[in-house]
Amino acid sequence: MSDNVILEVQNVTKRFGGLVAVNDVSFKLHNVEILGLIGSNGAGKTTLFNMIAGAYPPTEGKIIFKGREIQGMRSDNVCHLGIGRTYQICQPFGAMTVRHNVMVGAFSRYKKRSEAAEKANEVLEKVGLYYRADALGSELTLPELKRMEVARALATEPEVLLLDEVIAGLNPTEVDIFVDLIREVKEREKLTIIIIEHVMRAIMNLSDRIVVLNQGIKISEGLPAEVAADPLVIESYLGGGQ
Ligand SMILES: Nc1ncnc2c1ncn2[C@@H]1O[C@H](COP(=O)(O)OP(=O)(O)OP(=O)(O)O)[C@@H](O)[C@H]1O
Ligand SMILES: [Mg+2]
Known part of the structure; x- marks a missing residue:
């Protein structure tokens, strides 16, 4: 693992009975970056957070925090190691x-x-x-x-902060204030953040990189502009008429 990687999700799958909520997802999170996690309702975003934060274990795959495997670890232990979350x-x-x-x-x-x-x-x-x-x-x-x-x-x-739709439901002025707040806190505390959000203006503005899930599968990853121009993302999420 390169020095710059603080968290790595490796081939993580979560099954709830017959439903594959997260399907063989892998990505790396670099130190002091903001990674946006987007995708339609039910794409598996919160499920991924729950596994990282230790709410329940993945069915398959590894989650590596600072070189240490943490999949299946209890949530209070994960928190103590340095991964904090919102609900x-x-x-x-x-x-x-x-x-x-x-x-x-x-x-x-x-x-x-x-x-x-x-x-x-x-x-x-x-x-x-x-x-x-x-x-x-x-x-x-x-x-x-x-x-x-x-x-x-x-x-x-935390060293890594998981933000699950903290901007949803705010009006446009409040969205801008909140985006500034997140950026400020991140810079001051040297935090690494994964942010789940449906408010595109906020996610495009805040994220250094973006990972896109669709029905549990990672369909795209890259810079905000790259992801926004990805035909697969446009079809399944951005332009999907949802
Ligand atoms: N504890 C559970 N038991 C059974 N199915 C679950 C459970 N948690 C989530 N699911 C299912 O897994 C899928 C992914 O759900 P998840 O909450 O991760 O989606 P999401 O991407 O966070 O969606 P949203 O944008 O609506 O918050 C959904 O089909 C959901 O119904
Ligand atoms: Mg969710």
Whole structure:
């Protein structure tokens, strides 16, 4: 593995009964790049994240993080190794404050309450949500919830961050603000990111490279402009009338 590769997905397949959700997918993630992961609904994007993050093991294939095989490892161990994630369906603890929600992430690194609270404050500041630290999770607007979700993942101090549709549902102005936020955090923290997103303007803008899935199969990979011009991608996703 070259020095520059931080994560490698090798021939990964996931079957749910008769359904092949992810089919022999391989790609490499380079240090401090943003890799966009796109594809139609049901393409297998979230399933791929779940396997990388240890929610469940692949049926076949390897996932290698910094030279070490992590497929099948428990999610808390994967998190501790340095892979953080957000969830497509935000599930805030509505009755807890924003700070406490983020502390849940911080507790993966800090056992002391005071230290976890300090970490939570720090990342809330970074994502521009510190002013809501004492609000309840249930009181947040959608853009605020998305920021909290990112803060919660950042509080686990990842080297690789998996973002699952953190931009979906935002209006165009909020999309632009969020794109800037992701780029800023990435530069400041020297983070490597895989981002799943249907909002094309955001993905084209943010990604250094893009991988395209269709029905579990990787159908394209390359620079944003290359992928956007790939006839297979246009047919199956971009121009597919979905
Ligand atoms: N736990 C599961 N059990 C059975 N089938 C599943 C499970 N999780 C996902 N699937 C199926 O696997 C396929 C891929 O789903 P996945 O959620 O990975 O798609 P996705 O690319 O994230 O789609 P979306 O853009 O809608 O979020 C779908 O057909 C889905 O119904
Ligand atoms: Mg998904």
